[in-house]
Amino acid sequence: MSRAAQQAVRLVEVGARDGLQNEAQVLTPEVRLQLLQRLADAGLRTLEAGAFVSPRWVPQMAGSDQVFQALPERPGVTWTALVPNVQGLEAALAAGCREVAVFAAASEAFSQKNINCSIARSLERFDTVLQGARAAGIKVRGYVSCVMECPFSGRVEPEAVATVSAALYAMGCYEISLGDTLGSGTPRATRALIKACSRVVPVAALAGHFHDTYGMAVANVHSALEAGVRVFDSSVAGLGGCPYSPGATGNVATEDLVYLLDGLGMEHGVDLDRLMAAGAFINARLGRETGSKVAQALQAKGRLAIGH
Ligand code: HMG
Ligand code: MG
Numbered sequence: 234m235s236r237a238a239q240q241a242v243r244l245v246e247v248g249a250r251d252g253l254q255n256e257a258q259v260l261t262p263e264v265r266l267q268l269l270q271r272l273a274d275a276g277l278r279t280l281e282a283g284a285f286v287s288p289r290w291v292p293q294m295a296g297s298d299q300v301f302q303a304l305p306e307r308p309g310v311t312w313t314a315l316v317p318n319v320q321g322l323e324a325a326l327a328a329g330c331r332e333v334a335v336f337a338a339a340s341e342a343f344s345q346k347n348i349n350c351s352i353a354r355s356l357e358r359f360d361t362v363l364q365g366a367r368a369a370g371i372k373v374r375g376y377v378s379c380v381m382e383c384p385f386s387g388r389v390e391p392e393a394v395a396t397v398s399a400a401l402y403a404m405g406c407y408e409i410s411l412g413d414t415l416g417s418g419t420p421r422a423t424r425a426l427i428k429a430c431s432r433v434v435p436v437a438a439l440a441g442h443f444h445d446t447y448g449m450a451v452a453n454v455h456s457a458l459e460a461g462v463r464v465f466d467s468s469v470a471g472l473g474g475c476p477y478s479p480g481a482t483g484n485v486a487t488e489d490l491v492y493l494l495d496g497l498g499m500e501h502g503v504d505l506d507r508l509m510a511a512g513a514f515i516n517a518r519l520g521r522e523t524g525s526k527v528a529q530a531l532q533a534k535g536r537l538a539i540g541h
Contacts, residue, residue: 241500242458243279244487245410245440245466246272248515249300250281250315251484252472254293256519262299268515269300272469273310275507277487281334282312285321301328313374317348322362326369333366334410335359336376337401339394340383343414347378356400363405375406376442380426381418391429399433408438410466413453416446416482420456427460440464443485445471445524450485451493458497465490470512471524486525488512506536 249269253260269282282304283297297314304312313332316322325333337355338344344352359375366373380394398409411426418426423441430439441457441464443450454465467490473483488508494501509528516523523529 239463240498241463242494243464244277244490244501244503245279245281245313245464246277246469246487247281247442247466247484248272248468248470248472248487250284250294251466252468252470252515254284254291255473255483256293256521258519259293259295260518262296262303264515264518265296265300266303268469268511268518269304269312271507271511271514273307275511276501276503277508278309278502279311279313282314282330284315285324285328285330285333286315286317298324298328301325301330304329315376316362318358319361319365322365322369326371330371332372332374333362334374334376335362335401335406336378336412337397338378338383339389339397340379340386342385343379343383346385352397356397356404359401360404367405373406374408374410374440375401376410376412377401378412378414380411381413381422382415384415391426394426395429395433398430398439402434402438408440408464409434410440410442410464412442413444413450416444416450418443418453419449420452423453423456424460427457427462431461436461437463440466442466444473444482445485446482451489454485454490454493458499469508469525470516470521470528472515472519483524486512486523486527488523488525488527492527505531509536 283300284294288295311332314325314330316325316333377397379389439462441462443453467487468484469487471483471486491503
């Protein structure tokens with residue numbers, strides 16, 4: 234890795250999907266669209282804009298087709314969507330989506346609860362999704378959930394995560410995002426996880442997706458950075474959770490991640506003031522306080538989010 238690449242981090246903003254899918258309040262496609270535009274205005278370049286999943290399972294993501302149809306082309310910006318099967322891929326393509334993500338789990342129990350099938354069956358489905366995506370000329374990212382622990386069956390071994398990661402990578406996912414769904418991981422466990430996964434997937438193709446339930450997400454990002462990972466998923470204002478993971482809270486807040494990267498002198502391309510404005514916008518719509526410690530601290534010092 235060149236020195237420039239070592240110092241640059243790519244952020245994948247998942248607030249409009251992972252964040253909003255777990256809010257009790259269902260927001261209109263119009264509000265979700267406004268959030269996404271504000272996040273792109275802040276400099277985020279890869280943004281998960283929705284999910285083409287069953288609206289019976291996740292009502293918050295209904296209307297993702299309307300979001301994608303209204304999203305403008307922006308140079309350098311990629312709007313992505315979660316798809317669990319070919320039906321989701323077809324809906325995503327029809328709405329104009331040009332990158333999708335499939336989502337597997339490292340735990341059988343979670344796979345059943347989340348997508349109603351075994352890990353093996355999900356991988357067969359994803360292989361078909363990958364074939365369809367290849368034919369349509371679009372890229373596919375792969376998620377692995379429960380990389381540390383499963384809410385239903387407990388501890389998950391790094392080798393189990395590596396096995397699923399390798400399968401997704403082999404079928405053509407360009408990047409594997411490792412999801413600490415419960416947010417219970419620690420820096421030491423993160424090190425072991427990256428070590429196991431980078432034996433089977435190049436570290437440049439690994440991403441960290443840390444929920445912050447136990448307050449460890451920033452520490453885990455740091456640990457993954459030290460292990461060579463340069464792509465991280467985050468949610469503005471720490472929005473998020475997972476509907477099938479009781480008690481799990483949001484992803485690492487994008488504001489907290491940006492502050493960490495600034496402190497480390499690493500490039501990320503995000504304007505913190507504009508990001509805080511996007512956070513203030515969505516918090517006001519949801520009637521919630523920010524989940525970002527950095528946003529709380531800066532607001533307490535009187536640094537108001539611009540536009541508010
Ligand atoms: P199923 O009930 O087994 O599906 O659900 P099915 O194939 O038997 O079909 C049943 C009905 O669902 C049919 O409708 C299908 O048309 C419909 P009906 O004939 O009864 O009216 N259906 C769909 N509708 C819309 N879009 C689709 C679709 N597929 C089937 N793509 C299914 C299986 C996968 C669909 C369901 O379990 C589902 O939608 N699950 C979504 C779960 C989800 O979105 N979870 C949250 C995202 S994952 C996450 O947050 C973790 C992550 O952040 C990483 C981490 O933190 O760990 C990524
Ligand atoms: Mg998640």
